[in-house]
Amino acid sequence: MTGQVVSAELLAVVVAMVDGRPSVLTLGAPPRLPSGPLLPSHLSLQAATRAWVEEQTGRRLGYLEQLYTFADLDRDGGGSGRPISVSYLGLTTPGHPGIGGWRDWYALLPWEDTRTDTTLLDDHIAPGLRRWVESDPAARGERRRRVDTTFGLAGLAWQPELVLQRYELLYESGLVPESPAPWRRPDDELVPGERMAGDHRRVLATGLARLRAKITYRPVVFELMPTSFTLRQLQDCVEALAGRDVHTQNFRRLIEQQDLVEETGDVHAGTGGRPARLYRFRRQVLQERHVAGTKLPTTRAR
Amino acid sequence: MTGQVVSAELLAVVVAMVDGRPSVLTLGAPPRLPSGPLLPSHLSLQAATRAWVEEQTGRRLGYLEQLYTFADLDRDGGGSGRPISVSYLGLTTPGHPGIGGWRDWYALLPWEDTRTDTTLLDDHIAPGLRRWVESDPAARGERRRRVDTTFGLAGLAWQPELVLQRYELLYESGLVPESPAPWRRPDDELVPGERMAGDHRRVLATGLARLRAKITYRPVVFELMPTSFTLRQLQDCVEALAGRDVHTQNFRRLIEQQDLVEETGDVHAGTGGRPARLYRFRRQVLQERHVAGTKLPTTRAR
DNA sequence: CGCCCTTATGCTACATCTGAGCAAAAGGCG
DNA sequence: CGCCTTTTGCTCAGATGTAGCATAAGGGCG
Secondary structure, three states: OOOOOEEEEEEEEEEEEEOOEEEEEEEOOOOEOOEEEOOOOOOOHHHHHHHHHHHHHOOOOOEEEEEEEEOOOOOHHHOOOOEEEEEEEEEOOOOOOOOOEEEEHHHHOHHHOOOOOOHHHHHHHHHHHHHHHHOOHHHHHHHHHHHHHHHOOOOOOOOOOOHHHHHHHHHHOOOOOOOOHHHOOOHHHOOOOOOOOOOHHHHHHHHHHHHHHHOOOOOOHHHHOOOOEOHHHHHHHHHHHHOOOOOHHHHHHHHHHOOOEEEEEEEEOOOOOOOEEEEEEOOOHHHHOOOOOOOOOOOOOO | OOOOEEEEEEEEEEEEEEOOEEEEEEEOOOOEOOEEEOOOOOOOHHHHHHHHHHHHHOOOOOEEEEEEEEOOOOOHHHOOOOEEEEEEEEEOOOOOOOOOEEEEHHHHOHHHOOOOOOHHHHHHHHHHHHHHHHOOHHHHHHHHHHHHHHHOOOOOOOOOOOHHHHHHHHHHOOOOOOOOHHHOOOHHHOOOOOOOOOOHHHHHHHHHHHHHHHOOOOOOHHHHOOOOEOHHHHHHHHHHHHOOOOOHHHHHHHHHHOOOEEEEEEEEOOOOOOOEEEEEEOOOHHHHOOOOOOOOOOOOOO
């Protein structure tokens, strides 16, 4: 009973806000996440991830947390051997460009931005999923329920953090190009959105899901902000990550009453309105107590 | 640039409530977690974990979620090769005993139960940590801050879910027997608590941390309950997991108003008080909406 | 310059949630 | 029966969250 010889690979979802849009660091075409094998010289998985990102993109990471470990036989291109993929989520600021490029993550997972319009969901995704629901009479009830809850259809609420479940459902129902061949649809039935190498879109979805969940209970947004920022910029960042809008005044109050930030004394003018005060993150709060992060003052009506 | 040959190992923290105490499934002595290598026949990491637990303990798991992946060079006995350990958290009910035994997890991590008394913390741990703080003048301030926040000393609040941070701090400060030799203390200075094979206590701490966090935002406690139970039994279970007490009436209100349970119609008598109604988990809520789990109606005074 | 548009900020009304405690219901038992 | 225990119902005040009104303070333009 000896174990299989496997290779371990690190994958990094490195996120930054670029021109107000959440973006992910990718290399090449089709875009792939920075990655590399675990080497004997690496002290830990996290250290290995840092090393590979730095080598491939010239970028030194600050915040980095483990996401998930994948080793499914049926995913990831089906090459030889069996790679174990350990994925990490890194948060940074755009800074100098380095190698590789920032890619708007809503270009990769367009259905996840529900702020502007829902025509994509209504015109492409919902009909495609309905076809899939109906295509198996035996599993219809179960499938319909699953579709409705994951995509917030049939009057149910859209749950921002179900990113991975939504991607997996699209994969399973054959609506993305990387879905297994047997269930492939003609091109015009596929859901828009740029595909990535291997199963990297799945890893990206895992990262987005984690990030959306985490900003609601830990102050991680600040890892994505410049040292000095206005509350509006912070709100824009949160909204872009969550893919939904929040109530401005209450958001301000929430941030202020938690002592998450302090004024720098400067103001930022030139936006065509009243100049905004500039703030910086009070990094000490991370030590002072268990701070509740950026809760989203939800708007009742979706 | 070729990857290191590694072996992947699955580790399972399988939890159940046994005689009202949270317990973990272990094998042999010193106790170790069920584990086994990833084999070519396994379709996924999760499937491999299920297979190994079933083979080694005769127990088929229901709820199973991935915990964390470790591959630190300096931990885990330092054997040959480099094992990647992928750990999982399983929740089940004691049922038939099977192979292996249930071990009270507070016998393994005794300082985590703050319900009864805090003499262990006050008499053993705090003094030991203080010695460690003082032993390095350069790092004293930093160490003191870290000790105070992780163990809720110096007037700070005890944070139940910092289980792993507390274990790591004890490990680092040489207060547990598995700490690296250079910092070893004489036996009478070590913190009580049964050690486990390899770094399994670390994995256990990771599992406990995850479980404590998760019961506050997802209804996972019910995976540990029998099909029919009283609200008091449910409360006892939550309290045992969290290692702290909750307010009975408010706990009931919380459970009921979320429609997490429904009455079976039966009652449970014989406890020397008013007979309690029996309830069952409404498993449908998992589909109906994003249910907020068992929030802990915290008592203000610690 | 004065008006209007925009964005930023302050504040209030109201609903809901939470923490805390009183008290009654309903068995067991001497 | 009276007293113990445990379960259950209910109230109440303070905290927190949601929603919206109102004012402050810049830029642009006639």
